[in-house]
Structures are given as C-alpha cells and as structure tokens.
Amino acid sequence: MLQYIAELDGRILLFIQEFLRLEWLDPLVLFLTSLGNAGALWILLAGLLLIQKKYRKTGFAAAVSLLVGAFITNLLLKNWVCRPRPYDVIPELQALVTARDWSFPSGHSTSSIAAATVMLCQLPKKAGVPAFVIAVLICLSRLYVGVHYPTDVLAGILIGVLSAVAAMKITERVMKAGDNRLHD
Numbered sequence: 001m002l003q004y005i006a007e008l009d010g011r012i013l014l015f016i017q018e019f020l021r022l023e024w025l026d027p028l029v030l031f032l033t034s035l036g037n038a039g040a041l042w043i044l045l046a047g048l049l050l051i052q053k054k055y056r057k058t059g060f061a062a063a064v065s066l067l068v069g070a071f072i073t074n075l076l077l078k079n080w081v082c083r084p085r086p087y088d089v090i091p092e093l094q095a096l097v098t099a100r101d102w103s104f105p106s107g108h109s110t111s112s113i114a115a116a117t118v119m120l121c122q123l124p125k126k127a128g129v130p131a132f133v134i135a136v137l138i139c140l141s142r143l144y145v146g147v148h149y150p151t152d153v154l155a156g157i158l159i160g161v162l163s164a165v166a167a168m169k170i171t172e173r174v175m176k177a178g179d180n181r182l183h184d
Contacts (some may be wrong), residue, residue, distance in 0.1 A: 009149035010090050016143055017093060030096060033141035035134070036108035039066055042115035045131070057171060058122040065114035065160075065167035072159050073110040078102040086149050095146035106148045109139040109156025110163065117164035135160075 035041040043066065049059030083104035087095035101107075116135030120128040139157060142148040148156075 005151060009151055010086065012150050013086055013090065013093055013143065013146055017146060021144065026096060029141045029144045032137050033097060033108065033145050036112050036138040039070070039111035042066055042111050045119070046115060055123065057175060058118060061122065061167045061171040062115045062118045064170055065118050065164045066111055068166055069110040069114040069160055069163035070107070072163065073105050073107050073156065074101070077105055083152070085147060087146050093146050097145045097147055099147055103148055104152045104155060105159055106139070106142050106152040106156035108142050109153045110160045112138040113157045113160025114163040114167070117161055118168060121168065
C-alpha cells in the first residue's frame with residue numbers, strides 16, 4: 001500500500017509538471033511559495049494582529065498555532081520520517097525550487113493552514129477568507145514547484161488544522177485564566 005501511494009505521489013507531480021506548469025504562471029507561483037518561507041507571511045500577520053487590541057487574541061492564537069505546527073512538523077516528524085525530496089528521487093522531475101531539509105510533512109502547508117485556520121475562525125470573513133485562500137494556494141504551490149509530494153502537503157494541512165484547533169483552545173484557556181486573575 002505504501003509503495004502504491006509513493007508511486008501515485010510521483011505520478012501526480014509528473015502530471016503537474018507536464019500538464020499544469022505554464023511558463024507565464026511560474027513567476028506567480030514562485031512568489032506564492034516564497035510567502036510561506038519560514039512562515040514569514042504568517043508570522044508577520046500574527047504580529048500585526050498582536051499589536052491591535054481588538055485582534056490580540058487572534059494574533060496570539062495564530063502565533064501559538066505556528067509554534068505548535070513547527071514543533072510537530074520541523075522538529076519531530078521531518079527528522080523522524082526522513083523522506084527525501086521528490087526531485088531527489090524522481091529523475092524526470094524538474095523542481096523550480098529546492099530545500100535543504102526533509103520532505104515529509106510540508107512545513108509551508110502546516111504553517112499556512114495553521115495560521116489561516118485561526119484567522120478564518122476568528123476574524124471577519126473579509127479578512128479570514130482571503131487568508132485561507134492564500135494558505136491553500138501556498139499549499140498547492142509546493143506541488144507545482146516540485147518540492148513536496150501530495151501526501152507531504154496533505155499531512156501538513158492536517159497538522160495545520162490540528163495545530164490551529166489546539167492553539168485556539170490554549171488561547172481560550174490562557175485568556176480565561178488571565179481574566180480570573182484580574183478579578184481575584
């Protein structure tokens with residue numbers, strides 16, 4: 001079963017390279033994928049939310065989701081699974097970018113979905129929906145540029161959602177504990 005999934009992963013990437021990559025689209029996708037480098041966009045947005053009193057709780061939850069996701073993805077799973085990048089395994093695959101760490105799971109997908117899920121749940125729709133759309137586009141960009149397998153991205157999305165849910169619960173408890181201390 002794992003062998004079949006690995007083969008399907010590779011075939012999907014080659015399909016994307018052959019039929020979906022377009023020269024005029026490459027710069028846009030490269031820009032999108034760069035937004036997720038080191039979680040930079042999401043760290044910036046969480047920071048901007050933190051400095052606004054009205055959205056401080058959301059900024060805190062987004063920051064916690066990024067920390068939880070990075071811990072699970074970059075510190076634990078990548079170093080435990082040690083999956084090589086697809087361009088190192090599939091000779092026909094021509095990656096548009098490369099990376100120095102392991103492939104599974106996708107850190108870009110984890111951080112993007114983690115922070116954007118918090119924003120989708122806690123911000124007005126006019127801000128939350130665009131954030132989530134950008135996150136999904138960043139996830140898809142990782143396949144387009146050939147730096148992740150589809151299962152890497154799916155795992156990153158799952159970890160991102162779970163990180164967001166955990167972060168929102170943690171934030172709620174921290175805020176409630178803080179309120180209780182203020183009233184004691």
